[in-house]
Amino acid sequence: MDKQLLGVEHLSINYQRDQESIPAVTDVSFAIGKEEIFGLVGESGCGKTSIALALLGLLSPAEAYVAGAVTYAGTRLDQIDNQSLINLRGREISMIFQDPYAAWNPVMTIGQQIAEVFLVHQGRAPCQEKINSALREVRIEDAERVRNSYPHQLSGGLLQRSMIAMALSLRPRLVIADEPTTALDVTLQKDILQLLLNLKKESGCSLMLITHDISVVAQTCSRLGILYAGQIVETGPIREILRNPYHPYTRALVESVPAKYFWQHKRLDKLPVVPGNVPEPGKFGKGCRFYPRCPERIPQCETSVPPETAVGQDHKASCYAIRT
Amino acid sequence: MFGIYWKRFITNRMAVAGIAVLLCLVALAILAPVISRYEPTVTNLTVRLKSPCFAHPLGTDELGRDILSRMLYGSRISLSVGLIAVLISIVIGTLFGLLAGWYGGWVDSVIMRLVDIVLCFPSFFLILMVIAFVGPNITNIMIVIGATSWSGLARLVRGEILSIREREFISATRLLGLSNWRIMLVHILPNVMSPILISATLGVGAAILTESGLSFLGLGVQPPTASWGNMITSGKDYITFAWWLTAFPGLAILTAVLAFNMLGEGLREVFDPRSLKQK
Numbered sequence: 001m002d003k004q005l006l007g008v009e010h011l012s013i014n015y016q017r018d019q020e021s022i023p024a025v026t027d028v029s030f031a032i033g034k035e036e037i038f039g040l041v042g043e044s045g046c047g048k049t050s051i052a053l054a055l056l057g058l059l060s061p062a063e064a065y066v067a068g069a070v071t072y073a074g075t076r077l078d079q080i081d082n083q084s085l086i087n088l089r090g091r092e093i094s095m096i097f098q099d100p101y102a103a104w105n106p107v108m109t110i111g112q113q114i115a116e117v118f119l120v121h122q123g124r125a126p127c128q129e130k131i132n133s134a135l136r137e138v139r140i141e142d143a144e145r146v147r148n149s150y151p152h153q154l155s156g157g158l159l160q161r162s163m164i165a166m167a168l169s170l171r172p173r174l175v176i177a178d179e180p181t182t183a184l185d186v187t188l189q190k191d192i193l194q195l196l197l198n199l200k201k202e203s204g205c206s207l208m209l210i211t212h213d214i215s216v217v218a219q220t221c222s223r224l225g226i227l228y229a230g231q232i233v234e235t236g237p238i239r240e241i242l243r244n245p246y247h248p249y250t251r252a253l254v255e256s257v258p259a260k261y262f263w264q265h266k267r268l269d270k271l272p273v274v275p276g277n278v279p280e281p282g283k284f285g286k287g288c289r290f291y292p293r294c295p296e297r298i299p300q301c302e303t304s305v306p307p308e309t310a311v312g313q314d315h316k317a318s319c320y321a322i323r324t
Numbered sequence: 325m326f327g328i329y330w331k332r333f334i335t336n337r338m339a340v341a342g343i344a345v346l347l348c349l350v351a352l353a354i355l356a357p358v359i360s361r362y363e364p365t366v367t368n369l370t371v372r373l374k375s376p377c378f379a380h381p382l383g384t385d386e387l388g389r390d391i392l393s394r395m396l397y398g399s400r401i402s403l404s405v406g407l408i409a410v411l412i413s414i415v416i417g418t419l420f421g422l423l424a425g426w427y428g429g430w431v432d433s434v435i436m437r438l439v440d441i442v443l444c445f446p447s448f449f450l451i452l453m454v455i456a457f458v459g460p461n462i463t464n465i466m467i468v469i470g471a472t473s474w475s476g477l478a479r480l481v482r483g484e485i486l487s488i489r490e491r492e493f494i495s496a497t498r499l500l501g502l503s504n505w506r507i508m509l510v511h512i513l514p515n516v517m518s519p520i521l522i523s524a525t526l527g528v529g530a531a532i533l534t535e536s537g538l539s540f541l542g543l544g545v546q547p548p549t550a551s552w553g554n555m556i557t558s559g560k561d562y563i564t565f566a567w568w569l570t571a572f573p574g575l576a577i578l579t580a581v582l583a584f585n586m587l588g589e590g591l592r593e594v595f596d597p598r599s600l601k602q603k
Binding site for chain 1: 429491492493495497498499510511514515517
């Protein structure tokens with residue numbers, strides 16, 4: 001891995017609801033290097049978005065208890081004061097949201113909202129040409145019209161492009177993309193992903209790509225973290241993980257990609273699936289959280305959490321049944 | 325930016341009709357000394373209770389005062405009471421609603437209990453009581469009407485904000501590093517503008533009615549100063565044979581309230597970006 005930009009160590013998030021503490025994320029550690037693309041993969045509800053919000057200190061103490069250390073470029077984000085954190089958001093670390101329709105303020109034009117970022121972080125409103133060029137950077141031909149449009153007048157693809165333009169407008173060093181292509185139709189997904197990659201290359205930022213689609217990360221990421229029920233079960237370089245998945249969950253994920261299945265079996269009659277569902281937060285057992293669904297479980301798995309074990313170059317997995 | 329709104333405003337028939345009537349009313353109120361041929365408070369017993377005629381287009385009252393002149397001067401009172409009272413109530417109501425909705429927790433509880441307390445009292449009697457203590461003059465009336473009519477608006481704004489603050493674009497603004505106040509004033513407030521506007525324009529009508537009611541009960545604007553409300557009061561004893569004493573001020577109240585409501589409804593359509601046609 002290159003030089004580290006963001007380090008997350010032993011991050012735990014517990015949502016407080018009615019005197020009850022619900023663990024959403026437990027003891028998650030990962031690191032993102034400079035100019036690296038890190039993919040965070042997991043099913044719905046496994047805590048992907050919670051992690052992203054916690055990194056930026058956006059979970060209010062009233063609703064969530066966050067523990068652990070987040071280090072960004074040598075600064076502990078969990079220890080600096082609120083104002084410094086506010087200054088950091090948008091300028092150093094910014095985020096692209098899942099649903100472009102919901103992430104824009106319906107009563108302001110795209111241009112006004114992009115202008116907000118400049119206004120807040122640079123203290124003055126940018127000229128219109130600056131916004132136009134930010135929009136052109138994301139390959140929007142008709143920047144003038146898009147700038148003057150309200151969100152409901154634009155298509156999902158244009159909105160997501162504009163969102164990327166806004167997120168990248170101040171040249172942040174880390175961009176968190178929270179399922180940036182999920183809400184778009186399939187033909188657009190590839191375009192947006194490609195755009196994101198090109199821009200990442202041009203601006204030299206790091207990218208944290210949150211997704212549930214392992215085929216998306218296969219095309220893009222250099223390193224990967226597999227999240228299951230709020231815990232990272234496997235991390236490592238993408239090639240390593242796709243070639244030698246160690247954790248049974250990772251293996252199941254990799255095998256359930258239709259293209260890969262088709263390649264191996266020359267037919268697409270039935271895809272392998274992971275039986276069962278992700279356990280609800282708060283209803284985890286004492287041991288490995290994948291235990292109830294695991295095809296290779298051993299009695300030990302039920303009673304104690306498997307420790308993280310190095311299985312290769314920069315490749316770690318948490319499982320007792322690691323095949324060597 | 326304003327071009328879009330202006331174009332939509334000017335093509336909205338209801339808003340234009342409302343504002344046209346209101347501008348006429350305001351112009352008449354401002355030009356009252358120029359238009360009226362008689363002093364509104366000077367009595368002339370030789371022409372008392374005259375029905376509408378050329379010299380007195382709307383007739384005269386029991387003391388021989390010209391109804392038209394009194395109504396022109398009365399419109400100054402009624403309109404300014406309506407507008408200023410609503411301004412006061414909007415400032416209080418929006419601020420409280422914003423704080424309660426955005427911060428939640430104990431701030432919300434305290435403000436909402438306060439709203440409950442204010443709503444508990446029948447507001448008209450509360451106003452009557454307060455006016456009885458502080459004395460009936462026009463400033464007091466404006467303040468008291470304004471200070472008792474914000475509670476509904478506070479509730480409305482709070483409710484809107486509770487739903488808006490959970491929307492994703494608010495998280496987006498926080499992620500971009502905007503401060504609480506900036507989010508509240510620049511991003512949330514415009515989203516609750518239409519309910520505030522509707523509530524405000526309806527409120528002006530209601531405030532004019534309240535002022536008329538107070539004047540009718542003798543606790544509003546004091547004679548001999550004319551207001552639409554107290555003109556109706558003094559005319560009610562003669563209603564069986566001199567209908568013009570009550571009918572014209574009543575018509576004026578109706579017109580003003582109706583015009584404000586039409587304007588409010590029109591403005592709602594104008595300011596709602598969702599009603600923007602695709603370009």
